Amino acid sequence: MAKNPKQKEEKEDIQVEEDIQEETIEEVLENESEDTENEELVEEKELDAEEESYKESLIRLQADFSNYKKRTEKEKSDIYKYASEDILLDMLGTLDNFERALAAVDKENAEEGFCKGMDMIYKSLLETLKKYGLSEIDALNATFDPNKHHAVMQASVDDVESDIVVEVFQKGYCVKDKVIRPSMVKVSQ
Numbered sequence: 001m002a003k004n005p006k007q008k009e010e011k012e013d014i015q016v017e018e019d020i021q022e023e024t025i026e027e028v029l030e031n032e033s034e035d036t037e038n039e040e041l042v043e044e045k046e047l048d049a050e051e052e053s054y055k056e057s058l059i060r061l062q063a064d065f066s067n068y069k070k071r072t073e074k075e076k077s078d079i080y081k082y083a084s085e086d087i088l089l090d091m092l093g094t095l096d097n098f099e100r101a102l103a104a105v106d107k108e109n110a111e112e113g114f115c116k117g118m119d120m121i122y123k124s125l126l127e128t129l130k131k132y133g134l135s136e137i138d139a140l141n142a143t144f145d146p147n148k149h150h151a152v153m154q155a156s157v158d159d160v161e162s163d164i165v166v167e168v169f170q171k172g173y174c175v176k177d178k179v180i181r182p183s184m185v186k187v188s189q
Contacts, residue, residue, distance in 0.1 A: 084132045085175045091129060092173060092181060098122040099171075137172035139165045139183035148172060148179055153186040160188045 102122060105115050137148050144151060144163040149172065157166050165185045172183030 133176045137183050139168045144187045149185045150182040151187045157188045164188045
């Protein structure tokens with residue numbers, strides 16, 4: 001039986017619509033698939049960037065810890081090395097007073113027992129302090145060094161080059177390699 005042309009036309013329209021819907025669904029699915037792939041790529045890139053950031057943070061943290069460890073080791077060794085510095089610095093006043101007392105002794109009376117005893121005590125004190133790292137700064141006739149000497153006067157001296165220590169007013173001392181008191185000196189011009 002022959003179908004009605006109108007029905008045939010409607011059937012063709014329905015078929016075209018179905019084809020369009022199928023194509024649209026396929027396009028939507030393809031677009032969704034592409035969007036999903038793009039999202040996955042974006043997420044992957046974000047994860048890679050985050051991972052790289054964590055790696056950099058870890059490297060910095062390890063370097064900071066290593067520096068901290070080295071710094072504390074140095075501080076610890078310095079504490080042991082210079083532990084006696086404060087007491088030695090306090091003892092310098094006593095050492096200076098002994099030197100002044102011995103310098104004030106009359107040479108004629110220097111042979112008396114009291115003067116000999118004072119000299120022996122002074123030498124014993126000096127040896128004890130040396131045992132703990134104290135050393136005198138040799139300043140007389142040395143080239144002026146502002147790290148070791150404190151110039152309080154300048155003078156023109158014949159036959160002496162400039163910047164040479166010509167007189168020591170107060171001895172300077174070091175503990176190991178650290179100056180705890182610079183020598184107070186007169187320097188030639």
